[in-house]
Amino acid sequence: MSNNKKTSDSLALKVLTNPLGIASVSIIAAFILFGIFVPIFSPWDPNSPDIYSSLTMPSADHWFGADSAGRDVFTRLAMSTRFSLMTASVAVIVAIVCGVLTGLIAGYFGGWFDNVSSWITSIVMALPGLVVLLASITVIGPSMWYSMAIFGVLMSPAYFRLVYTTVRGVRNELYVDAARVAGLTDTRIIGRHILGVVRAPIIIQTAIVASIAIAIQSGIEFLGLGDRNTPSWGAMLNEAFMKIYDFPILLVWPSVTIALISISLVIFANTVRDELERTGPRRKKVSGGKSAAQKAADAAANEAIIHPDTRGKDQEVILEVANLAVGYPDGSGGIKQVVHDVDLKIHRGEVVGLIGESGSGKTQTAFSVLGLLPAGGRVVAGSIIFEGQEITGAGAKTYDKIRGGKISYIPQEPMSNLDPSFTIGTQLVEPMMKVLGISKKEATSRAIGLLDRVGIPSPTTTMKKYPHEISGGQAQRVLIAGAVSCNPVLIIADEPTTALDVTVQAEVLDLLRELQKETNTALLLVTHNFGVVADLCDYINVMQNGRIIEAGGVVEIFKKAKHPYTQQLLNSILEGGPGRGKYVAPKGN
Amino acid sequence: MLTFILKRVANGLLMLFAVSFLSFFLMHLGAGNVARLMLGLEATADMVAQKNHELGLDKPFIDQYLNWLAGAVRLDLGNAWSMPDAVSNVLFPRLAITLQIVSITTLVAIIVAIILGTVAAVFGGVIDRVVQFIGLVGFAVPGFLVAFFLAALFAIQIPLFNAVGYTQFSDDPYQWLRSVTLPVLALAFSGIASASNQVRGSVKDALEMDYVRTLRARGLSFNRVVYKHVLRNSAGPALSIIGVQFVGMLGGSILIEQIFAIPGLGPIAVSATAMSDIPMIMGLVLITAMIVIAMNLIVDLLSAALNPKVRLS
Numbered sequence: 001m002s003n004n005k006k007t008s009d010s011l012a013l014k015v016l017t018n019p020l021g022i023a024s025v026s027i028i029a030a031f032i033l034f035g036i037f038v039p040i041f042s043p044w045d046p047n048s049p050d051i052y053s054s055l056t057m058p059s060a061d062h063w064f065g066a067d068s069a070g071r072d073v074f075t076r077l078a079m080s081t082r083f084s085l086m087t088a089s090v091a092v093i094v095a096i097v098c099g100v101l102t103g104l105i106a107g108y109f110g111g112w113f114d115n116v117s118s119w120i121t122s123i124v125m126a127l128p129g130l131v132v133l134l135a136s137i138t139v140i141g142p143s144m145w146y147s148m149a150i151f152g153v154l155m156s157p158a159y160f161r162l163v164y165t166t167v168r169g170v171r172n173e174l175y176v177d178a179a180r181v182a183g184l185t186d187t188r189i190i191g192r193h194i195l196g197v198v199r200a201p202i203i204i205q206t207a208i209v210a211s212i213a214i215a216i217q218s219g220i221e222f223l224g225l226g227d228r229n230t231p232s233w234g235a236m237l238n239e240a241f242m243k244i245y246d247f248p249i250l251l252v253w254p255s256v257t258i259a260l261i262s263i264s265l266v267i268f269a270n271t272v273r274d275e276l277e278r279t280g281p282r283r284k285k286v287s288g289g290k291s292a293a294q295k296a297a298d299a300a301a302n303e304a305i306i307h308p309d310t311r312g313k314d315q316e317v318i319l320e321v322a323n324l325a326v327g328y329p330d331g332s333g334g335i336k337q338v339v340h341d342v343d344l345k346i347h348r349g350e351v352v353g354l355i356g357e358s359g360s361g362k363t364q365t366a367f368s369v370l371g372l373l374p375a376g377g378r379v380v381a382g383s384i385i386f387e388g389q390e391i392t393g394a395g396a397k398t399y400d401k402i403r404g405g406k407i408s409y410i411p412q413e414p415m416s417n418l419d420p421s422f423t424i425g426t427q428l429v430e431p432m433m434k435v436l437g438i439s440k441k442e443a444t445s446r447a448i449g450l451l452d453r454v455g456i457p458s459p460t461t462t463m464k465k466y467p468h469e470i471s472g473g474q475a476q477r478v479l480i481a482g483a484v485s486c487n488p489v490l491i492i493a494d495e496p497t498t499a500l501d502v503t504v505q506a507e508v509l510d511l512l513r514e515l516q517k518e519t520n521t522a523l524l525l526v527t528h529n530f531g532v533v534a535d536l537c538d539y540i541n542v543m544q545n546g547r548i549i550e551a552g553g554v555v556e557i558f559k560k561a562k563h564p565y566t567q568q569l570l571n572s573i574l575e576g577g578p579g580r581g582k583y584v585a586p587k588g589n
Numbered sequence: 590m591l592t593f594i595l596k597r598v599a600n601g602l603l604m605l606f607a608v609s610f611l612s613f614f615l616m617h618l619g620a621g622n623v624a625r626l627m628l629g630l631e632a633t634a635d636m637v638a639q640k641n642h643e644l645g646l647d648k649p650f651i652d653q654y655l656n657w658l659a660g661a662v663r664l665d666l667g668n669a670w671s672m673p674d675a676v677s678n679v680l681f682p683r684l685a686i687t688l689q690i691v692s693i694t695t696l697v698a699i700i701v702a703i704i705l706g707t708v709a710a711v712f713g714g715v716i717d718r719v720v721q722f723i724g725l726v727g728f729a730v731p732g733f734l735v736a737f738f739l740a741a742l743f744a745i746q747i748p749l750f751n752a753v754g755y756t757q758f759s760d761d762p763y764q765w766l767r768s769v770t771l772p773v774l775a776l777a778f779s780g781i782a783s784a785s786n787q788v789r790g791s792v793k794d795a796l797e798m799d800y801v802r803t804l805r806a807r808g809l810s811f812n813r814v815v816y817k818h819v820l821r822n823s824a825g826p827a828l829s830i831i832g833v834q835f836v837g838m839l840g841g842s843i844l845i846e847q848i849f850a851i852p853g854l855g856p857i858a859v860s861a862t863a864m865s866d867i868p869m870i871m872g873l874v875l876i877t878a879m880i881v882i883a884m885n886l887i888v889d890l891l892s893a894a895l896n897p898k899v900r901l902s
Contacts, residue, residue, distance in 0.1 A: 127881065237737070419821075
């Protein structure tokens with residue numbers, strides 16, 4: 001409880017220190033005070049006509065002027081504000097009580113409620129709220145209190161859904177089980193955990209519902225279907241509308257009031273939502289979250305071990321990455337670096353491994369070569385030279401020429417990397433037409449040939465299939481076909497077998513090896529699996545915490561690995577060998 | 590696909606039946622009040638009983654409903670209480686006008702929302718903030734306030750458009766345009782606001798999909814990927830908002846039509862409500878529910894047609 005309390009207190013503080021938050025709260029509070037106090041202290045009666053002040057402009061006597069019956073507009077507006085806010089509260093309270101109670105009951109006790117509630121929701125959704133309210137006024141007669149209570153019922157599904165889904169979710173979480181074991185009763189579990197979780201979303205929802213209630217209420221009153229003898233915003237609009245030609249200023253006061261309150265409520269809701277998202281659990285940090293000083297200390301302690309480079313010097317270097325650093329905005333104006341000082345060299349036709357556990361920065365390194373870092377990410381230092389050309393910071397034009405035709409990419413998860421809305425054929429043919437500048441017919445026959453080559457049975461039918469109609473293994477073959485389709489110089493394969501079944505993994509690796517040999521394409525293989533590396537690579541770079549910690553030829557790494565982390569990775573693949581050693585944490589952790 | 594369509598149609602009819610039964614039931618729960626509302630407080634108990642008999646309200650509820658339903662399936666919605674005419678004779682010509690306004694508005698709102706939402710999602714930055722701000726204001730400010738503003742400015746101060754009235758397109762296309770422009774704009778405002786935020790969200794989601802990166806890695810330009818693949822994939826989620834929009838606009842049109850004196854369903858809904866004309870309101874409820882359910886059905890079928898997984902099964 002104390003934990004929940006603390007977060008909600010700090011949330012309230014954050015909303016109130018946010019400029020938009022404090023502005024919206026102040027406006028709403030000011031109108032509430034306006035509605036409470038002005039009718040008490042005003043010298044004017046909101047309802048008594050005064051023929052001599054009919055349609056007067058604002059003056060010292062009548063601050064907002066007087067309407068056609070000579071009534072003081074300022075006092076009437078205050079009276080209307082009081083009435084409208086009170087009736088709108090009825091809608092909100094009814095909606096909360098109905099929605100939260102049914103949501104709690106349904107979420108906590110029953111699954112069958114799911115169907116019933118979705119049916120009721122669709123029935124309610126089948127009619128615009130205004131039509132339902134008109135129908136109710138037809139039989140009940142014009143009363144804003146009843147109308148708003150009915151509207152509250154119509155709005156309750158919003159709360160129901162909120163509470164219901166939260167309860168279903170929270171119920172399955174461990175801490176409720178733990179609370180049950182601890183012997184707490186159901187009601188106390190609900191009280192302590194679930195209401196704590198849904199409190200902030202309910203506040204957001206309430207501000208929204210209140211603004212909708214105000215809109216619909218003034219609409220009904222404007223139509224002349226509200227309480228006839230009570231001043232209200234809508235009634236004022238109705239009277240002012242009759243005078244829109246000769247005294248339009250009367251329309252201004254209630255309109256501005258409604259607009260200001262509605263906008264404030266929505267801004268308040270948005271601010272709470274934004275602050276809630278900001279106070280939510282922080283994203284897991286990419287590199288373990290250490291201070292710069294600690295990082296530097298680590299770097300010094302873990303000096304990278306570079307074995308003598310014995311690669312064929314006769315082959316031309318096609319990719320040279322030097323001192324590469326990749327960073328993301330850290331949310332407070334600074335840059336959080338996830339890749340530090342990475343050097344990487346690939347010769348023509350060579351297979352180079354980039355190995356490390358998830359979060360080690362290997363995928364970020366690969367994406368920066370492709371110029372396709374996720375939103376926000378950018379190369380903050382270093383250079384990437386491809387076929388003699390510096391490509392860091394190059395424009396879209398340069399990259400569009402390199403990608404596909406020179407450097408291509410094989411992703412990890414085959415299914416999500418095919419566009420579900422287009423056929424396999426379209427997705428293979430489209431890039432080929434663009435990159436190779438060939439006709440659709442030519443590209444199609446090439447694509448069929450490629451599918452055949454990567455081992456897809458009946459390639460012609462597969463061309464017409466959508467991604468969901470083929471298996472994950474076949475999808476990965478399609479993606480490999482796509483990667484080699486435009487005769488690239490370098491293929492970047494990011495965990496190409498990780499998402500596949502074990503039996504398919506070996507086949508896909510064989511295919512990659514064959515294709516690589518056949519076409520003499522260089523391959524940068526990004527993986528966490530030393531088994532895959534051992535199979536294919538000529539040269540290996542081991543990454544940890546965004547740095548390369550050991551690099552060397554495949555023989556050196558397997559026979560003479562010096563870095564404790566490399567040794568540990570190696571040990572983890574040696575079957576039947578001695579028992580695994582202790583986990584070697586990076587120094588400084 | 591055929592069973593999918595049949596299922597949805599059956600579900601829609603069932604829903605229509607449920608809505609009609611529930612609203613008939615709820616309205617007749619309160620119907621004891623109606624004769625009193627019509628006759629005023631001075632009427633004697635005898636006069637009220639007489640009126641109830643006249644209106645058929647003294648019959649058992651289930652008889653009344655079955656009687657109404659038997660007519661309704663033949664589109665005969667009974668006689669109005671507030672005027673000497675059949676409900677269907679009054680409502681159907683007006684429905685045509687309302688449907689016309691609401692359909693044009695939906696179309697306008699969706700087109701503008703797709704443009705704004707896509708631009709906001711793709712370019713981000715200032716444009717994104719502006720679109721989000723429009724969305725917030727449009728969501729918060731009721732459409733009828735926008736209507737007042739537009740009427741005061743573009744019909745009264747600067748008489749570009751008509752403030753009141755409606756001309757049939759077939760009678761005079763220019764006058765028709767002058768009469769529908771402001772109502773459509775007023776009605777479209779909130780629709781554009783919420784729809785553009787929805788489009789923005791679904792385009793943003795589609796932009797983050799893995800296949801976007803993969804297609805770009807194959808050499809397709811960013812624009813090409815956005816216009817062909819991202820928009821195609823965000824069409825489904827964006828489509829589903831049309832249904833919601835349409836319902837909101839049907840409700841909003843009641844107010845807008847009243848403000849611009851357009852002889853659609855709005856003004857008749859208001860007068861029938863004020864005069865406790867239950868058959869007229871029941872007719873209105875039925876027609877509205879029919880339109881909404883039909884619209885949702887169309888949207889469902891369109892999204893199914895867009896989604897190869899559903900289309901091919």
